[in-house]
Amino acid sequence: MASLFSLAGQTALVTGASRGLGRAIAVALAQAGATVLCASSSANGSNDTVAAIKEAGGKAGALAADLSSEAAVEQLAAQALAQGPVHILVNCGGTIFRAPAHQFPMNEWHKVMAVNLDAAFLLSQRLGAEMIKRKQGKIINIASMLSYSGGITVPAYTASKHAIAGVTKALANEWAQHNIQVNAIAPGYFSTDNTAALQADTARNAAITARIPAGRWGEPEDLAGAAVFLASNAANYVNGHVLAVDGGWLAR
Structure with a gap:
């Protein structure tokens, strides 16, 4: 059973x-x-x-790209593929900007959409084309609780995360025939830089925590199992799914 979750011999771009x-x-x-x-x-x-990966005995390398630049994303895809087949793609890079909708700057709207949506699609397209040739691949997009709801003062982020859920399903529909699984993880409220403003807002923090059946915000390590599952052979018949990892927030 453990071999179902092994990623030995696989290369992932995160x-x-x-x-x-x-x-x-x-x-x-x-x-x-x-x-x-x-x-x-x-x-x-x-x-x-x-x-950290190497110190623990793993294998890793570093790449860089401004995800708001289409040219930089194209270069990132090329650099990754130049190192050999990429079997797993995790589109986790993202950004957020907060402002009331009636005052939301369009330049920030375009940046959020470029980073959260356009870059994820372009990387999926470029690496997916190679996966199609090999008849094997896993793509994991990072969605959000705001793939389900509207949020407050984050219209661009909400739009991008609704779109990520849709793109995940669209790619799964086209690429399942090529043995490519395209899924998404929708994290609940996690303690990260992106949620610093919410964590600092005493009233909002309390309201959010009260709705989470687990009684706490998630820690980044809480996503580890879901990510490994969706990247592994254990998920070979899981496709087009948005997996909520939210401590029960959606169920409340």
Whole structure:
């Protein structure tokens, strides 16, 4: 049974791997046996993640790309593929901007959509084309609780995460015939940089925590099992699914 979850001999590209959820996922995939290409927005951004993986006996390398730039994303895909087949893609890199909808700056709207949606689609497209040729691949997108609800003062983020859920299903529909599984993880409320503003808002923090049956916010390591599952042979018949890892928030 353990072999179902082994990623030995696989190579994974994880964006947003410098910290938070991306780092936790990169470390988990490496622990399961994958060689992990850790991508971040700055040249040295993933060095700590790579070092942690190597210190634990895993294999990893660092890549960098500004996910808001289509040209940079194209280059990231090319650099990853130049190192050999990429069997697993995790689109975790993301950004958020908070402002009331009637005052939301369009430049921030475009940036959020470029990073959260366009980059994920383009990387899926480029790496997916190679997966189709090999008749094998796993793509994991990072959705959100805001793939289900509207949120407050984050219209661009909400739109991008609804779209991620839709793209996940659309790609699964097209690529399942090629033995490619495209799924998403929808994290609940996790303690990361992206949620710093919510954590600092005493009233919102309390309201959110009260709704979570587990009684606490998630820690990045809480995503490890879900990521390894969706990247492994254990999920070979799971496709187009958005897996909530939320401590029961959606069920409340």
